[in-house]
Amino acid sequence: MAETTVRIDGWPVAVGTALAFATLKKAFDTAFPGITLHVYSGYRSYDDQAKIFLDRYVPQTVGTGPYGDVRWWNGIRYVRTSGEGTVAQPGTSNHGNGRALDIRDSGSGAGVTTAGNARSNWIRANAARYGFDPAGYGFGEPWHIELAAHLDPWAGGSDNIPASSDADTIPEEDDMGTIDNEHQVKQLKQAADSAKQAVETANTVKNAVGRIETEELPKIRKIAEAALDAANKTKVAAGHASKANKRIEAKLDKLLTAEGVDVASLNALFDSGE
Numbered sequence: 441m442a443e444t445t446v447r448i449d450g451w452p453v454a455v456g457t458a459l460a461f462a463t464l465k466k467a468f469d470t471a472f473p474g475i476t477l478h479v480y481s482g483y484r485s486y487d488d489q490a491k492i493f494l495d496r497y498v499p500q501t502v503g504t505g506p507y508g509d510v511r512w513w514n515g516i517r518y519v520r521t522s523g524e525g526t527v528a529q530p531g532t533s534n535h536g537n538g539r540a541l542d543i544r545d546s547g548s549g550a551g552v553t554t555a556g557n558a559r560s561n562w563i564r565a566n567a568a569r570y571g572f573d574p575a576g577y578g579f580g581e582p583w584h585i586e587l588a589a590h591l592d593p594w595a596g597g598s599d600n601i602p603a604s605s606d607a608d609t610i611p612e613e614d615d616m617g618t619i620d621n622e623h624q625v626k627q628l629k630q631a632a633d634s635a636k637q638a639v640e641t642a643n644t645v646k647n648a649v650g651r652i653e654t655e656e657l658p659k660i661r662k663i664a665e666a667a668l669d670a671a672n673k674t675k676v677a678a679g680h681a682s683k684a685n686k687r688i689e690a691k692l693d694k695l696l697t698a699e700g701v702d703v704a705s706l707n708a709l710f711d712s713g714e
């Protein structure tokens with residue numbers, strides 16, 4: 441069976457696993473109104489897994505490293521030097537066969553990523569009803585779930601694959617080959633809307649700074665930082681588009697103008713980043 445993946449929250453996920461996740465997400469989102477369940481890592485090729493492993497582990501013949509985490513891979517002894525968490529040796533991870541998902545949720549606090557709260561308890565208790573094994577509880581990674589053994593991670597028709605749930609996901613460079621794609625144009629339009637909002641927010645903040653007394657400054661600074669952050673995110677998104685395709689960049693300018701954004705002010709805003 442072809443190893444087809446779809447993107448959920450920007451992450452590649454095996455089609456069969458994606459279909460099961462859609463049912464799990466629907467139930468979770470219903471159980472916790474206002475909070476949504478998301479993918480934070482899905483299918484990883486052997487090369488992907490090797491890259492992550494080698495980012496966090498270094499060959500070392502003696503000692504256990506700062507985290508006491510020693511692993512053998514291809515006959516070489518490694519110790520972990522990164523505090524970002526454990527990584528399975530390439531070829532041994534269920535991320536490599538399409539079954540494993542790492543999840544997070546949009547609520548405050550750690551939610552499904554740590555054991556013993558309402559949301560993670562719900563996942564642990566209900567995952568099996570939607571085709572998942574909360575396997576990560578067995579090795580200290582509550583955020584890690586796996587498609588049940590009797591289900592096929594690569595099964596599923598392209599007709600009933602859930603679409604990416606993140607409306608504000610900007611396509612990666614590889615995905616941006618042509619401009620004749622309604623989806624991409626829609627995403628660029630969303631980027632344009634964000635840019636417009638960022639300019640408006642920044643202008644509001646500027647006016648406020650003129651009016652309000654000095655003791656209000658720390659509060660305003662916070663708002664300004666948020667606006668700048670939003671503007672920077674938009675800038676990063678626009679950067680992806682321009683690198684991928686000059687024609688898309690031209691289209692973005694047109695869209696910005698069509699949306700009533702003053703392109704010159706926007707550029708000035710980007711250039712003034714701290």
Ligand SMILES: [Zn+2]
Pocket residue numbers: 481535540541542581583584585
């Ligand atoms: Zn995982």
